Amino acid sequence: MIPPEDVYISTTAHILPVSTPITTTRTSTTSSSPGQAPEIATTSIPSVGNSVTPTPATPSTAASVTTPATTMMTTTSAEVCDKCDVNKIAPDLEDPVNTYFTFDVDKPATGCQMVFQVHCMRSDTMICENINIFGTNPTGNRGIATGVTLNSVSSTLTCEADGSWSARDGDVTMISKIVCTFQGCVQP
Numbered sequence: 001m002i003p004p005e006d007v008y009i010s011t012t013a014h015i016l017p018v019s020t021p022i023t024t025t026r027t028s029t030t031s032s033s034p035g036q037a038p039e040i041a042t043t044s045i046p047s048v049g050n051s052v053t054p055t056p057a058t059p060s061t062a063a064s065v066t067t068p069a070t071t072m073m074t075t076t077s078a079e080v081c082d083k084c085d086v087n088k089i090a091p092d093l094e095d096p097v098n099t100y101f102t103f104d105v106d107k108p109a110t111g112c113q114m115v116f117q118v119h120c121m122r123s124d125t126m127i128c129e130n131i132n133i134f135g136t137n138p139t140g141n142r143g144i145a146t147g148v149t150l151n152s153v154s155s156t157l158t159c160e161a162d163g164s165w166s167a168r169d170g171d172v173t174m175i176s177k178i179v180c181t182f183q184g185c186v187q188p
Contacts, residue, residue: 083163084114091120091178098124099182114159120180121152129184135167135175142172
């Protein structure tokens with residue numbers, strides 16, 4: 001026969017409904033003198049993320065054991081990658097009727113470094129003498145063009161894990177805004 005002090009019921013968190021608070025119960029035994037049956041003390045310990053306060057269960061004269069729950073704060077890569085919103089640094093176009101900005105994610109997230117191909121283009125048939133794309137950072141506007149045609153310009157931007165933007169393989173960092181310029185544009 002199993003002694004009653006060795007019998008307890010427990011469950012694992014993965015079989016409980018999500019809305020049910022999860023607690024872990026630890027049982028310890030104490031004995032006041034040799035040869036006497038040990039007293040049983042039970043303490044409820046909240047699982048990480050729950051707001052349940054540990055309380056001794058039974059009996060009131062038993063020595064209770066309280067073990068604090070440890071909360072571990074982690075940030076998932078999805079949370080970090082949410083910082084990589086290229087629309088937050090998109091250019092304010094001088095001629096929004098005839099020009100537009102677009103982008104493509106060039107490479108999937110690695111860790112959370114994301115690479116974007118950004119493009120400023122004309123939607124009309126005009127060709128331009130000078131088209132450029134700049135990255136605005138604390139030192140001013142820096143040219144970041146990696147590809148230029150008669151009616152478009154593109155650049156490769158990298159969004160780092162901390163949400164900051166860089167271009168030209170890290171040569172231009174802390175980009176807070178993209179600026180596109182179309183100068184000397186005429187009908188062909």
